[in-house]
Amino acid sequence: MIGKKDLEHMAWLSRLELSGEDKERYTPKLNSVLDYFSELDEIDTDGIEPAYHVLPVSNVFREDEVSVPTCSLSQEEALSNSPKKQDGFFKAPRMM
Amino acid sequence: MWAGINELMERIHASSSEEVVSEYFERIESSKLNAFITLSKESALLRAREIDSKAHDGSLAGIPVAIKDNISTKGTLTTCGSRILTGYVPPYDAHVIEKLKGAGAVIIGKTNMDEFAMGTSTETSFFGAARNPWDLERVPGGSSGGSAAAVAGGEVPIALGSDTGGSVRCPASFCGVVGLKPTYGVVSRYGLVSYANSLEQIGPFATNVRDVAALFDVIAGYDARDSTSVQREMNYSSELRNEVSGLRIGIPEEYFGEGTDENVEKAVRNGIHTLEDLGADLAEVKMPHTKYALSAYYIIAMSEASSNLARFDGMRYGLRTDDSDWHTTFSQVRAAGFGDEVKRRILLGTYALSAGYHDKYYLKALRVRTLIKQDFERAFRDVDVLITPTMPYPAFRLGEKIDDPLSLYLADVDTVPINLAGVPSISVPCGFSQGLPIGMQIIGRHFDEAAILRAAYTFEENTDFHTRRPGGI
Amino acid sequence: MYENPDGVMIGLEVHVQLNKLKTKIFCGCATDYHKDPPNSHVCPVCLGLPGSLPVINKKAVEAAIKVGLALNCRIEEYTQFYRKNYYYPDLPKGFQISQYDFPIASKGQIIIEGEDGELIVRITRAHLEEDPGRLVHEGTIDRSKYTLIDYNRSGMALLEIVSDPDLRSPKEARRYLDKLRNILEYLDVFDGDLEGALRVDANISIMGGQRAEIKNISSHKGAERALLFEIVRQKNVVRRGGVVVQETRHFDEAREITLSMRTKEEAHDYRYFPEPDLMPLKVSGWAPEIKETLPELPDARRMRFIKQYGITDDQAKSLTGELVWADYYEQVLKIYENEYGEKLDPKFAAAWINDYLKGEMNYRGSTLTYAVGKVSHHLIWHEYTVAILGLLKHEKITDDNAVIIFRNLLDSPRGGSDWRPVKKAADSAENYVMRILEEKGLLKVEGDIVETAAFEAINENPQAVADYKAGKEKALNSLVGAVMKKTKGGADARKVREILLVKLG
């Protein structure tokens, strides 16, 4: 079960500011879903490999070759969606 | 209206793509479906004229197509149905968009969807719910509800959606159109905004199987920019034959269980018997882990999503709120930009991956995924395709389930196992319940889209469900 | 035995940019961004745009295996990339693609020169990951009102090399870094001169206490300074009766202090899980073939230099301590042999190249790479060194004049001076050097000219002559000096002395 502390920790880890009201609303819904998930406890999965990938493929590479122009963006294109920018840089808030 | 590709091609040759495209826009502009988030009228007409001026080159030359709004389109807003992507115009095209442009298709707009494809009803869209053409008070299904509704409503002949746990097949079923989820790896995901990478594929919608195959032929194929893309050259359209004799159809009883609407069960069983009458052999198959698929699916999808959606922080694109220190700004941007369902899934996904719970949820779900894959492998030793209901019930009312996430999740019970196994699956109209369409799901082996397309095509050639159109829209 | 009085334990996490690759680790963006404007070497992938997907650069994997083998690691049979989930403004996706379980290489070791002789430093692991972007602050990180981000660096292939906490002093940490850089340059996967090429996170504890992790160290010297500061800080905490807390600290390079980075932030939880967009790697099979191609590494080359050339251990250590010097030394020997058809005495060459030339360059803060490798028209080419050593060997110039030539070559400003050895076609290096020497009047002076100079010196310095004749041996030195001055150092001082003795009777 997710308590208030857990929820706040998850919100911190995922950088989601939650209001007190959000927390009230979310907690029971999250818990009913988690409660449903607990059905997986019924199955014995000892010795079963986790399926990280659905297809048995490995060693997929690209060669070390520059892919201009198919790949690269101009500085203008790179910054074109940025809400805040300065001198060719993206502008982020202060660190501390 | 509701013309197929072949008929449209004839009209385009007789008149022009520009005229055909204009007619679709007229229809969309008077629509009540809210199927589109962004319309690209100007660029579409420009493109249509350009194609008219050339020799109508390409398998989809001059044909209008709608694109789910989580597929990147260079120069056109791509919102994923979310406020957080406010104003985002991708500087690049998704692989499938390059393919469509190459085939001469005319992109008319971006369709409505559940926010970041998280939903089964298209109600979580920041841009308002899309409507079901068969009943405007009902949901079109989701998450590719806009694409399905647009095709069902005659607003576009073909459309692309994406299917992470049923997001193409569910709305196809609810809206009475055909929708295909390809084998994992057959269609490049490059440019598809990820919800759950290991599960999802882009898939085509149309009013009939032939058009679905035609669109699939255009978008399928290897792409070096997607490491999960596989190299397999196929022409699916040429595989379509009105022929199922000797086809071994498996019926997994687990998919007809509790919660399945009586009319749905009846329609699907009738559909199976239609194919039996046409020469297919039936067999019961056991898929004992089906009941755990839903939990495994949601745990995996939410875990991947919690990570995929971390990039939306307002620094490089999208919504930005007032600055303070970076931690606070990130948290506020994301709080303001994401809707409730997205936040819930991020929180649950974060939880499922977090220290202390990783093994209990995430790892456990992946082990269960292995068992579900094995269920399919075992079944496909004995049969060529599996047939089940696509959705356990027909389209529900708007607002009916939106406040109860779990009941909404439960609607995906018949579609999610397919994504866990990565196999292909198609939904075709197979009946009606109180005027609402019912979808039949045909599932195939890895890379055996040909078999399910052929079964679906044969079914369609011998029934008329796909020819019925919603009235009063 | 080294006592390690403060019980210092240092482990380093070194992030090495595989900057000799042509492209980034997961996209086709070129890696030569260093002189270009910000955000001009980016694409949807390294900018983390929605919908973009990574694809692994094969050469990056090969380079990682190469380094792993050189660090005596085992190469994992099965490896995969994971997502390391955390937020930071330089991280465009909100996660870093890195490795977790099954790093590509692990359990290795290298030998460094420790406080009390050879020290084995164990390598815990080496894994591949992507570099984040670069943050630029106005002033210092703690006072800047905003942060600027340049993603040109984002997606550069990084190899994170983690050591066990085997280092016992800041000096050993620095030596470890020197050794690592040395090995990486021998492997031709890394250019340490490029900005941001090597960054260090240092874990340090004293007297069995909690460890602090110091981030943002970008040089070997910086590592030493940061660790020295940190030892003093931690000792002060303990002396005041406090307890050193486990925390992350930021090294302020300008002020040479470490700052606590603790915010309201709770402990990290990176929520690692396998990157679904990348397929696993089964590449240990490449190892034997890559091993075949491994070049001779610094330790082996040092031993060979001592054995083959009979030079001292110190000379061999110093020469092989930097790849360019080791190569330069051997190339000079080889070119000399080709040019003159005879072997150059390797001890003689080592004395000039290591003891003299290297010192001159260090004094000038110049590097041989800069002097020779990169600017092909500039400063001392190997063949000029060969020519000068040849002239010396054949007694055509004096040691003093060789020094004058080298110094002038080193000090000549780029592109300006008449000392710049622009070689004309069909002009041998030796001819060219001779011509310069002639023009400058620096050729070795013999015979009549020396005789005349000696005659003049005696005539012009009657006092010195008188002193000498009165028994002041030292007065002869001033006469020798006068002759040397007249011959612009071109005369052989020993011979001048002999001639003067004859003339003075």
Ligand SMILES: [Mg+2]
């Ligand atoms: Mg790292």
Ligand SMILES: [Zn+2]
């Ligand atoms: Zn890039």
